[in-house]
Amino acid sequence: xxxxxxxxxxxxFGSFDKSRVLDVRPLRRLxxxxxxxxxxxxxxxxxxAAPFVCASPAGPFPPGVSPFFPFYISAESQRPSxxxxxxxxxxxxxxxxxxxxxxxxxxxxINSFRTPPSSTARVTxxxxxxSSNGDTTQSRRITRSRAQxxxxxxxxxxxxxxxxxxxxxxxxxxxxxxxxxxxxKRTRGGQDINVALPDVDVDAxxxxxxxxxxxxxxxxxxxxxxxxxxxxxxxxxxRRITQLEEMKEKIPGASRTGRxxxxxxxxxxxxxxxxxxxxxxxxxxGVEVGDIFFFRMELCLVGLHAPTMGGIDYMGVKNSTEDExxxxxxxxxxxxxxxxxxxxxxxxSGQGGNASNDNRNNREMKDQKLERGNLALExxxxxxxxxxxxxxxxxxxxxxxxxxxxxxxYKIHESWVDKGxxxxxxxxxxLVRLPGQPEVFTIWKSIEQWKVETTTTRVGLILPDLTSxxxxxxxxxxxxxxGEKGPAHFTYISSLQYSKPVNLTxxxxxxxxxxxxxxGNSNCSCIKKNGGFLPYTANGLLVNQTPLLHECGLxxxxxxxxxxxxxxxxxxxxxxxxxxxxxxxxLRSWDPIxxxxxxxxxxxxxxxxxxxxxxxxxxxxxxxxxxxxxxxxLGVLPGDSTETPKVPFPLIISANTAGNVARFMNHSCxxxxxxxxxLRENKNESDLHIAFYAVGHIPPMTELTYDYGLVxxxxxxxxxxxxxxxxxxxxxxxx
DNA sequence: CGCTGTCAGCGGTAT
DNA sequence: ACCGCTGACAGCGAT
Numbered sequence: 114x115x116x117x118x119x120x121x122x123x124x125x126f127g128s129f130d131k132s133r134v135l136d137v138r139p140l141r142r143l144x145x146x147x148x149x150x151x152x153x154x155x156x157x158x159x160x161x162a163a164p165f166v167c168a169s170p171a172g173p174f175p176p177g178v179s180p181f182f183p184f185y186i187s188a189e190s191q192r193p194s195x196x197x198x199x200x201x202x203x204x205x206x207x208x209x210x211x212x213x214x215x216x217x218x219x220x221x222x223i224n225s226f227r228t229p230p231s232s233t234a235r236v237t238x239x240x241x242x243x244s245s246n247g248d249t250t251q252s253r254r255i256t257r258s259r260a261q262x263x264x265x266x267x268x269x270x271x272x273x274x275x276x277x278x279x280x281x282x283x284x285x286x287x288x289x290x291x292x293x294x295x296x297x298k299r300t301r302g303g304q305d306i307n308v309a310l311p312d313v314d315v316d317a318x319x320x321x322x323x324x325x326x327x328x329x330x331x332x333x334x335x336x337x338x339x340x341x342x343x344x345x346x347x348x349x350x351x352r353r354i355t356q357l358e359e360m361k362e363k364i365p366g367a368s369r370t371g372r373x374x375x376x377x378x379x380x381x382x383x384x385x386x387x388x389x390x391x392x393x394x395x396x397x398x399g400v401e402v403g404d405i406f407f408f409r410m411e412l413c414l415v416g417l418h419a420p421t422m423g424g425i426d427y428m429g430v431k432n433s434t435e436d437e438x439x440x441x442x443x444x445x446x447x448x449x450x451x452x453x454x455x456x457x458x459x460x461x462s463g464q465g466g467n468a469s470n471d472n473r474n475n476r477e478m479k480d481q482k483l484e485r486g487n488l489a490l491e492x493x494x495x496x497x498x499x500x501x502x503x504x505x506x507x508x509x510x511x512x513x514x515x516x517x518x519x520x521x522x523y524k525i526h527e528s529w530v531d532k533g534x535x536x537x538x539x540x541x542x543x544l545v546r547l548p549g550q551p552e553v554f555t556i557w558k559s560i561e562q563w564k565v566e567t568t569t570t571r572v573g574l575i576l577p578d579l580t581s582x583x584x585x586x587x588x589x590x591x592x593x594x595x596g597e598k599g600p601a602h603f604t605y606i607s608s609l610q611y612s613k614p615v616n617l618t619x620x621x622x623x624x625x626x627x628x629x630x631x632x633g634n635s636n637c638s639c640i641k642k643n644g645g646f647l648p649y650t651a652n653g654l655l656v657n658q659t660p661l662l663h664e665c666g667l668x669x670x671x672x673x674x675x676x677x678x679x680x681x682x683x684x685x686x687x688x689x690x691x692x693x694x695x696x697x698x699x700l701r702s703w704d705p706i707x708x709x710x711x712x713x714x715x716x717x718x719x720x721x722x723x724x725x726x727x728x729x730x731x732x733x734x735x736x737x738x739x740x741x742x743x744x745x746x747l748g749v750l751p752g753d754s755t756e757t758p759k760v761p762f763p764l765i766i767s768a769n770t771a772g773n774v775a776r777f778m779n780h781s782c783x784x785x786x787x788x789x790x791x792l793r794e795n796k797n798e799s800d801l802h803i804a805f806y807a808v809g810h811i812p813p814m815t816e817l818t819y820d821y822g823l824v825x826x827x828x829x830x831x832x833x834x835x836x837x838x839x840x841x842x843x844x845x846x847x848x
Numbered sequence: 849c850g851c852t853g854t855c856a857g858c859g860g861t862a863t
Numbered sequence: 864a865c866c867g868c869t870g871a872c873a874g875c876g877a878t
Contacts, residue, residue: 372869372870372871374869374870375869375870408869408870409868409869409870410869420866420867421867421869422866422867422868422869423866423867423868424867424868425867425868443868444868445868446868446869447868448867448868448869449868451868461868462868464866464867464868465866465867467867485866485867486867505868513870513871513872514870514871515869515870
């Protein structure tokens with residue numbers, strides 16, 4: 114496997130096919146184009162925070178611009194390193210599941226299941242108890258579901274959910290929510306009439322997910338796949354509901370207290386789009402230590418922590434004599450006076466003691482009692498069972514939100530009663546992290562340090578900012594694997610460069626939203642082009658993948674901070690280029706990333722099509738982005754548009770001599786990032802860009818990868834690369 | 849900007 | 864019926 118890798122000019126790097134550069138002819142060598150001082154203005158960042166820096170590798174350099182770090186490839190560092198398979202989604206996650214000799218192995222909940230509303234009844238675990246523990250079925254199931262095309266509506270038979278798909282028009286109301294899941298009360302306050310469109314739309318989406326992925330969720334035990342899908346679709350739906358909610362906000366008198374997170378969560382819970390419904394002590398299949406979440410509801414959906422608010426999850430477990438409550442998991446989120454400074458020890462406060470049952474803001478306190486969660490923790494101390502710990506931290510990117518980090522298994526070592534600030538007694542529990550688990554909190558704290566220390570003593574740091582200030586944020590360059598000092602030299606540019614304008618087939622006038630484009634503004638031409646929706650949520654998340662995203666651009670009158678210009682705002686996430694174990698250089702993030710976040714665009718030089726057509730078989734460029742390749746759509750709701758990207762013209766980009774962080778993103782067959790063509794409104798020119806977004810939530814220090822795609826018809830000179838992504842879905846090779 | 853108050857919400861357990 | 868380490872936002876005071 115690996116020897117073939119060594120032949121590449123830049124070994125280990127996921128090189129692009131040099132062939133697929135369209136069905137074309139020669140083109141011996143592209144004349145390198147270096148940004149000139151005059152051209153730089155068009156690339157300046159909107160905020161003007163960081164000046165655009167450009168320089169030819171050899172200079173001369175504009176005043177104030179220091180020479181770019183001289184990258185070079187050292188010959189001896191090229192040897193591919195050992196077969197260290199990187200598991201997606203984990204910093205040094207060994208794939209070895211965390212197994213302990215747990216005396217309480219087969220815990221079964223007292224009330225394992227409440228019967229879901231009629232239609233979901235068949236998802237009850239009882240029906241699957243025969244299938245033993247789902248773990249062994251993993252590989253089989255995965256191959257299956259992959260082959261299963263989306264929105265195949267034929268499977269509905271046993272579900273009773275007819276794939277009534279998006280009936281384009283919203284026949285709101287009526288009793289039609291009948292039989293389905295009228296169980297939850299969706300009568301939010303005085304909401305009425307205007308809610309029609311969203312409601313129906315949402316129901317159809319959920320039905321579609323279920324019918325398309327029904328097999329994925331039909332097991333009491335989860336796995337990586339079912340957890341991944343549940344989370345991905347959950348947030349997709351949540352973003353969609355957010356988008357729909359926003360539109361009706363314009364309507365006077367409408368309540369603004371819609372909670373898309375709860376709404377999406379209830380739908381999923383009721384429909385059975387969830388995993389690990391059997392509650393258990395210890396590790397949860399498919400959830401890895403270090404995984405992150407942004408809503409409490411997500412913890413419920415994957416079976417990590419059931420209460421939607423409560424900090425302690427527990428369940429009755431048969432003892433020799435009786436049922437006793439045992440603690441399953443806790444969320445430490447700052448609500449009480451916990452002590453969290455140590456990465457391996459957590460002092461957790463018991464629950465209760467907040468007087469005044471109705472109004473929680475009543476400041477008076479009471480003594481806590483040894484009941485509910487407190488009692489369970491006490492019992493768990495004596496039974497010495499594993500307790501899952503989820504740490505709730507402040508989310509840097511979203512000050513109002515929190516990020517929940519699964520920190521693995523702990524044991525309770527001691528308990529005592531303390532006096533809280535109010536003078537009332539509070540139960541305290543000392544939890545100690547089990548050894549042998551991947552580091553999580555330690556890494557988060559290190560990253561915090563790296564951000565504040567300018568002169569960090571971090572091992573393997575080569576450059577604090579390889580962009581030399583070209584981006585809003587520095588991008589560090591790190592190698593803690595071998596002696597290589599950096600990737601081959603290239604010029605850092607922060608955006609795409611067209612050598613000559615591409616004419617537009619239809620002219621674009623741009624929008625006239627002086628104050629910025631707002632959802633529900635049916636007059637905005639840009640919103641119209643996006644099917645009537647603003648494609649981003651208020652905090653800048655892409656709602657869903659679309660064949661072609663229309664952003665505002667030069668010909669629009671909206672300001673640079675318009676919500677419909679997300680991909681133009683430069684980096685928002687702290688990234689770092691690092692040396693991977695066996696795939697050359699790669700890209701990863703310091704910040705936790707929310708699903709739908711914009712990461713970066715693919716910067717480089719747009720190749721002239723007519724020139725590319727001259728291309729022969731031996732054109733050497735490992736940094737080609739070819740927008741004409743096909744990819745399985747990702748981050749798309751079944752029933753939504755599942756079309757593959759629709760680019761107005763065959764865009765091919767080379768980041769060989771000049772590019773940005775995107776050129777370091779490796780290929781994976783189970784990517785956590787997808788790309789999306791973005792067309793910016795620009796008078797008579799076609800201002801097409803390629804932007805990257807997160808498929809799901811991505812923990813810090815996880816390698817960012819996207820699917821390089823497939824070539825429709827392989828040519829003789831096209832060379833496949835051996836794929837080392839390590840995914841269970843791996844196609845073994847890529848272009 | 850950061851803190852605090854507000855309040856509708858939900859799955860779950862207890863009764 | 865009751866409980867609770869939500870989450871988004873409005874309103875406030877400090878910087």
